[in-house]
Amino acid sequence: MTVELAPAPSPTAAPAPRPRIFSGIQPSGLVHLGNDLGAIRNYVMLQFEYEAIYCIVDYHALTSTHDADVLRSRTREMAAGLLALGLDPERCTLFVQSHRPEHTELMWLLSTVTPVSWLERTPTYKDKIATQPDDVNHGLLTYPVLQAADIVIYKASLVPVGKDQAAHLELSREIVRAFNNRYGDTFPEPQAVYTPAPVVLGTDGVKKMSKSVGNTIDILGDPDVIRKQVMSMVTDTKRILRTDPGRPEVCNVCQLHRFFGDDYEDIWDGERTARTGCVDTKKLLAQRIIDHYAPARERYAELMANPAEIDGILEAGADRLKPKAQATMDEVRHRMGLR
Numbered sequence: 457m458t459v460e461l462a463p464a465p466s467p468t469a470a471p472a473p474r475p476r477i478f479s480g481i482q483p484s485g486l487v488h489l490g491n492d493l494g495a496i497r498n499y500v501m502l503q504f505e506y507e508a509i510y511c512i513v514d515y516h517a518l519t520s521t522h523d524a525d526v527l528r529s530r531t532r533e534m535a536a537g538l539l540a541l542g543l544d545p546e547r548c549t550l551f552v553q554s555h556r557p558e559h560t561e562l563m564w565l566l567s568t569v570t571p572v573s574w575l576e577r578t579p580t581y582k583d584k585i586a587t588q589p590d591d592v593n594h595g596l597l598t599y600p601v602l603q604a605a606d607i608v609i610y611k612a613s614l615v616p617v618g619k620d621q622a623a624h625l626e627l628s629r630e631i632v633r634a635f636n637n638r639y640g641d642t643f644p645e646p647q648a649v650y651t652p653a654p655v656v657l658g659t660d661g662v663k664k665m666s667k668s669v670g671n672t673i674d675i676l677g678d679p680d681v682i683r684k685q686v687m688s689m690v691t692d693t694k695r696i697l698r699t700d701p702g703r704p705e706v707c708n709v710c711q712l713h714r715f716f717g718d719d720y721e722d723i724w725d726g727e728r729t730a731r732t733g734c735v736d737t738k739k740l741l742a743q744r745i746i747d748h749y750a751p752a753r754e755r756y757a758e759l760m761a762n763p764a765e766i767d768g769i770l771e772a773g774a775d776r777l778k779p780k781a782q783a784t785m786d787e788v789r790h791r792m793g794l795r
């Protein structure tokens with residue numbers, strides 16, 4: 457969707473409140489290219505025009521990560537990654553989900569308007585049953601209810617996410633409708649906001665880029681690792697010989713060139729006419745990714761060397777949200793007959 461700039465306020469008028477947006481991201485290791493192209497670029501852009509709230513969802517991560525030290529360090533790494541990629545604590549609020557425990561209370565209340573059948577048919581739940589069959593915990597089933605609570609506790613109306621979150625967002629909307637129907641108009645129906653790259657494929661060229669598949673390009677990682685990851689990318693599988701013409705529209709490397717430089721059409725032309733080979737195109741992409749993220753990589757290292765700075769930003773974020781979360785909880789408890 458396009459985002460229009462609000463008209464400049466008149467000098468005497470009180471500034472109109474900016475519409476609120478919310479997104480959450482799991483602390484599941486280093487941020488990868490899919491996270492950035494699919495979601496984080498929008499987080500950064502939207503913080504200039506909206507009241508933006510971003511959350512590192514450690515409660516959600518507990519459905520798959522069970523090592524306390526690992527979770528703690530990944531939470532900090534994710535915060536450093538987001539800040540390094542451009543989240544500005546002066547312009548947005550960044551916090552850790554478990555630092556605002558009201559989310560889990562609201563989850564319980566929302567779960568009472570959510571039919572179990574909606575949760576059982578959620579695609580991510582079915583995926584998890586397949587990928588972690590020995591650990592089908594109850595948190596996996598109620599995951600989308602917590603996600604809905606995250607969003608609506610701040611009455612956010614827009615949610616920047618990648619396309620893999622479409623089903624979760626639809627479920628959030630259904631939960632909001634169910635709540636509003638039963639208890640009266642309380643929450644806005646949240647809408648997803650996508651980037652021009654809502655699904656980034658991994659280095660295998662087939663599956664969505666994801667830490668759990670192991671097909672990521674770790675943009676804040678070591679340049680040598682990035683180079684290795686990009687050089688391992690699967691390209692157009694029908695281009696066997698160097699002299700065969702390539703098909704940029706089905707080649708993941710060519711697709712990613714769209715986001716790094718303004719000459720992708722020329723690069724595509726080189727592939728189509730076999731003027732360039734896949735290896736050259738990959739080398740160029742690797743270098744461009746390394747260069748593009750060099751300042752973020754530097755900032756990431758600085759932040760990681762100063763954990764107190766990260767923790768301070770996260771604590772301030774959670775504190776700032778306390779009155780908003782509590783106001784919603786007062787309203788919801790009252791509507792539901794708990795007060």
Ligand code: AMP
Pocket residue numbers: 480481482483484490491492493494495496616617618619620621653654655656657658664665666
């Ligand atoms: P996660 O790491 O699953 O919490 O994802 C964080 C954000 O990145 C979510 O908004 C996802 O939709 C988005 N995202 C993750 N992987 C991809 C991908 N391969 N392509 C596009 N967006 C993605």
Ligand code: TRP
Pocket residue numbers: 478479480481482513516602603604606607615617621624
């Ligand atoms: N489920 C999301 C993901 O895996 C993370 C998430 C949790 C989220 N709560 C949210 C995203 C609220 C948007 C809004 O990426």
